[in-house]
Amino acid sequence: MKIKFWGVRGSIPSPRAGTVRYGGNTTCIEIRTDNNELIILDGGTGIFPLSQTLLKELPVTANIFITHSHWDHIHGLPFFIPNFIPGNKMILHGALDPVSGRGVEQVMDVQLQYSYFPVREAEMKASIEYVSLSPGETVQAGSATITATLLNHPVVNFGYRVECNGKSLFFTGDHEPYSNIYSPGDESYEEYRGLVEAQERMVFDAMHGVDVLIADSSYTIDEYPAKKGWGHGTFDSCMQMADAIGAKILYCTHHEPTRDDDALEREFAKALERHPRREGMTDFRLAREGIEIEF
C-alpha cells in the first residue's frame, strides 16, 4: 500500500511563507493499493493538485471517502478534474446527515449550487455515484476493504480503516477524545463514564494494530482547554491513542492554520519529549504535504 499526503492543514487553506514546508492545503490523502487502485480520503483543497496528476492515467475510477461534511474536508471536490471528463468514475462515500436526513450526495449538492459554482452536477461528464455508509459498515474498493467507524466531532465523522493485502491504515478525519460531561458527584457521572469507556473501546478496537494511524492533532495540550468540545485532538491525545492501539506509525495531521512550520515542529518536539520512544514503540511523525510512503 502507498500513501501520499496532498493536504495536511485543518480548517482553512493556509498558504504563506511560514507554511511552505508542511503545506497549506486542507485534508486530502491518496492511497494506492498494490494493484494501483485509487482511494482518496477526504476532498479538501489537496484534491485539486492530486487530480491534476490523474490526467496522465485516464480513465480513472476514484473511490473517495469523506470523513465528514465540514468545508475543509470537502471544498476541493468541485475541482476534482476527472469529473469533467467522460469515461471517468467517482464513487463518493460518506455518512448520512442525521439532522437533514440526507445522504452523502448532500456534500456535492450544497457546493454545486449555481450561485456558488458555475458547473452543475448534470454538466459533469464523469459517472458520479454516491454511497452513504452506516457506522461499522465495510465496503470493498478494488482489492481494499474499507470500514467506517463513528468518531467524536460536532457533525457525524467517520474514521476509515483501509486494509489491503495484509496492510492497514486508519484515518480519523476529525476526532476529539471522549470525555465525561458530568463532574464526579453528579448523579449521572458513573453512568456516563461507563458509556464513554465502552465507546472508546469500540473505537480503539476499530483502529487496533494498524500499520499507519493518521490522526487529528490540531491542538497543543495548552490550547486544548479553550477548545474543548470543538471536536479535535491534541498531539498528546494522538500519541496516547497510537500507543494504546499499537500502531506502527502515527502521522499527526490537521495542523492548526495559524501555526507556522517552525512552531509546528517545536510543539511536536515538546509532545515527543512527553512521550519518549523506545525500540518497538510507535514511530511518531508529522504529516507533511507531498510526502509519500510505501508499507
Added chain:
Amino acid sequence: MNNLSEELNKKLGEAVERMPAFPKSVQKILELTRDLNCSPKVLVQVIENDPVITMKILRVLNSAYYRLPSKITSINHSVVFLGLNTVKNIALSIAAIGILPKKNAAGFDVSQYLLHSLSTAAIAKHLGSKIGGADPMDCYVAGLLHDFGKIVFAQFMPEQFKVALETSMKDDISLFTAEQAAIGTDHTVVGSMLAEKWQFPEPLINSIRNHHSEKAGATVMGSCVYAANQISKKMGYGFAGDARVESLPPAVSKHFGININLDVLIDSIGDDELSKILEHAKQFAQVDAS
C-alpha cells in the same frame, strides 16, 4: 381492533415528525444553543424532560442506519454515541418547528399531561433503582413516554379523542377503554406501535404497550412504569385524561414485595421524595404559566 392499519401507522409516524415540543424545552433549547459553549448536562436535562424530543432523538439513534449492536434508550448514551453537537442540532431542528399549543381541539391540557408524564418517569426511576433488576434511566424514559399515544391523539385525532375523554369522565370508565370505543384503538397501542416502527428497544416498547395490562408484570421495568403511573394519578400529579386509579395486579405488585398495594408503595417512597419529584416536574411542565 387493537392493531393499527399500516396506513394509519405511517400517517401517524409522519405526523409525529412534524410535531412540536413542549414550550419550556423549546425556550430552553433556543436559549442554550445561542451559546457555543452551552453546558452539555443542562442540554441533556432539557431533552430528558420532553417526551416529544426524547421520542424523536431515540428514533434517529435506533434507526437501522446506525446498526447498533444494542439499542439505545438513554439521552446520555445518545450524546456519547452521536456527539453533543449532533444531538444539539437535532434538538434545535425540533425546537424550530414551534411549540406544542396549550389549547387543542380535544380540550386536552398538555401542561397537565407533561406533569403526569414527568412525575411517572421520576417515580418509575425511583422504583427501578430501589428494587433493582432494571436500569433506572430506562425506567425513567419508559415512564416519560408511556402516554405518548395520547398527545398523538390530541394533536392528530382531536375530535375522536375529545369524545373518548368525555366518555371516560361521564361513564367512569378508564380512558383506554373509551379510546377503543371512540377511536378504534387506544394510546398504549399507538404509543407502542410508534416505538416499534422506530425500532426502539423491545423492553421500552413492551412497557408502553402494557402499562394498563397485567402483562406489565412480566418485567421489572414494565412493573415500575405500571405502578408509577397509578401512583402519579393517585397523588394527583398532573392529569392525563384518566381519573381512574387502578389497583396493582398481583403480577406487578409481586416485584415490590409481599402484601404490597398502592398505598403501601406510596408510603415506602416517602413524602420527601414525592414532593421533590413533583417540584422538579412542575419546573418543566410550566403548569402555572398561561
